[in-house]
Amino acid sequence: MSELAGKVALVTGGSRGIGAAIAQRLARGPRPRGTSTGRRLGVTAAVALALASAAGLCAWGTAAPATAAGRQPATGHDPVLISATPIARLSERSVAAELRNARLGPGDPALGAGAVRYGIVAYRVLYRTVDAAGQPTRASGLVAFPTSRARELQLVDYGHGTTAYKLGVPSSFGLDANRDGLEGRWSSELFASAGFAVAEPDYIGMGAGPGRPEYMVAEVSASLDLLRAATVIAHRRGDRLAADVLVTGFSQGGAAAMAVGHAVQQHTLPGFRLRALAPVSGPYDLLGAQLPGIFNGQVAAAIAPYYVGYTLTAWNPLYHLYPAPQAAFRQPYAASVAGLFNGTHPDLQIIAALPSQLRNLLTARYLRLLQHPTGALKAALIRNSACTGWTPRAPVRLYAASGDTTVTQVNARHCRHAIRTRHGHVRLVQLGAVSHNVSDFLALPKIVRWFQAFRPGGAGA
Numbered sequence: 001m002s003e004l005a006g007k008v009a010l011v012t013g014g015s016r017g018i019g020a021a022i023a024q025r026l027a028r029g030p031r032p033r034g035t036s037t038g039r040r041l042g043v044t045a046a047v048a049l050a051l052a053s054a055a056g057l058c059a060w061g062t063a064a065p066a067t068a069a070g071r072q073p074a075t076g077h078d079p080v081l082i083s084a085t086p087i088a089r090l091s092e093r094s095v096a097a098e099l100r101n102a103r104l105g106p107g108d109p110a111l112g113a114g115a116v117r118y119g120i121v122a123y124r125v126l127y128r129t130v131d132a133a134g135q136p137t138r139a140s141g142l143v144a145f146p147t148s149r150a151r152e153l154q155l156v157d158y159g160h161g162t163t164a165y166k167l168g169v170p171s172s173f174g175l176d177a178n179r180d181g182l183e184g185r186w187s188s189e190l191f192a193s194a195g196f197a198v199a200e201p202d203y204i205g206m207g208a209g210p211g212r213p214e215y216m217v218a219e220v221s222a223s224l225d226l227l228r229a230a231t232v233i234a235h236r237r238g239d240r241l242a243a244d245v246l247v248t249g250f251s252q253g254g255a256a257a258m259a260v261g262h263a264v265q266q267h268t269l270p271g272f273r274l275r276a277l278a279p280v281s282g283p284y285d286l287l288g289a290q291l292p293g294i295f296n297g298q299v300a301a302a303i304a305p306y307y308v309g310y311t312l313t314a315w316n317p318l319y320h321l322y323p324a325p326q327a328a329f330r331q332p333y334a335a336s337v338a339g340l341f342n343g344t345h346p347d348l349q350i351i352a353a354l355p356s357q358l359r360n361l362l363t364a365r366y367l368r369l370l371q372h373p374t375g376a377l378k379a380a381l382i383r384n385s386a387c388t389g390w391t392p393r394a395p396v397r398l399y400a401a402s403g404d405t406t407v408t409q410v411n412a413r414h415c416r417h418a419i420r421t422r423h424g425h426v427r428l429v430q431l432g433a434v435s436h437n438v439s440d441f442l443a444l445p446k447i448v449r450w451f452q453a454f455r456p457g458g459a460g461a
Helices: 018-028 037-041 092-100 182-193 219-237 252-265 286-296 301-319 347-353 364-371 375-383 410-421 436-452
Strands: 081-090 120-130 136-146 153-159 197-201 241-250 273-280 396-400 426-430
Touching: 081 092, 081 219, 092 182, 120 182, 120 219, 136 182, 136 219, 153 182, 153 219, 153 252, 182 197, 182 436, 197 219, 219 241, 219 252, 241 252, 241 436, 252 273, 273 436, 286 301, 286 364, 286 375, 286 410, 301 347, 301 375, 396 410, 396 436, 410 426
Parallel strands: 153 197, 153 241, 241 273, 273 396, 396 426
Antiparallel strands: 081 120, 120 136, 136 197
């Protein structure tokens, strides 16, 4: 559930993000309990993305936002698309040069330029959707097209990995001084330069979206409404999108891909059909794989405080998991943990402000509840597990790594079993003993090649 690139700047080779912060934490050892997070963290101002730039601003309308799962839309017939701002036009040569060097760090595999055939045009998109409670909101995302004039473009939906920082999202496109959003930049370049249209939501409460980030709950509405916005942009460009949707994503986005695929298969998005699913290293089984992995050693202990803190603070307004922060979190974290995940703090700052052990973050009672979930917590874990309750009719390839200590590959094995039990067509692609973030670098070029087989005349599954 971490970012694709670990926030590594391709131009500097410097490593940042969750992975780097964990390494720093392990190197210095546990921080004594009681350390003031306020002194360590300081204040980071939230930076809003300026989607309504004077140059190239478009305001194109389309249909009503998608309904959140189990909810009715509260938006009437408001159009989805608010604006689409061109943010980059890159030549085939530029994209190829960038992807040849798109890697986590020295010695790590690069995404590579083997599938590059075209330049790309990228848009920062602001659109209307609904949040996890079914209430109307705005969201932002990235939509990219190849510079070719193909008769018909297939559409790829890509869900990015976890970040709690509003700017660490696809629509940032690595354009700011910190190179935020490299995962979205590189993944969109990879697919668009191979001839696909690609849509990558920032998710609710991220990017230019208002409010707090919604984590592991509202990715479906954000994805579906961005796909609808992408059809309008394509029409205005003179492009035509095929009805087939190819769905993929990494980590948090891997679980989102399964949920989006389910929604498309249920005809939640009229005019589109699910053609293939290719999630990477996703937490598909929260109750049966991911949460047990935290306590049986399959998930690295040092990352647990970040992910558990993010999940509990994001879910509590929806599922009422605890009556007050001190019922779940120890002091001094009870007073600060919700603020850490409000979207304004980079992941490095959040991890530095949290303890290195889960037992120092949670009360003894809540730690026991995580080990043996019941009640509202158990129900929320089941509700947000993505492989149960449906059978994909499209072919599925699950990509997982045996060396992944962020999202245990048991998630993928359980998902494969669930799909096979219901006679779905699924294959588990093992990526080897590599880390979580590296797994996406290995998987994405394979996914591009597989998706190309679904073009007219291709071999398909």
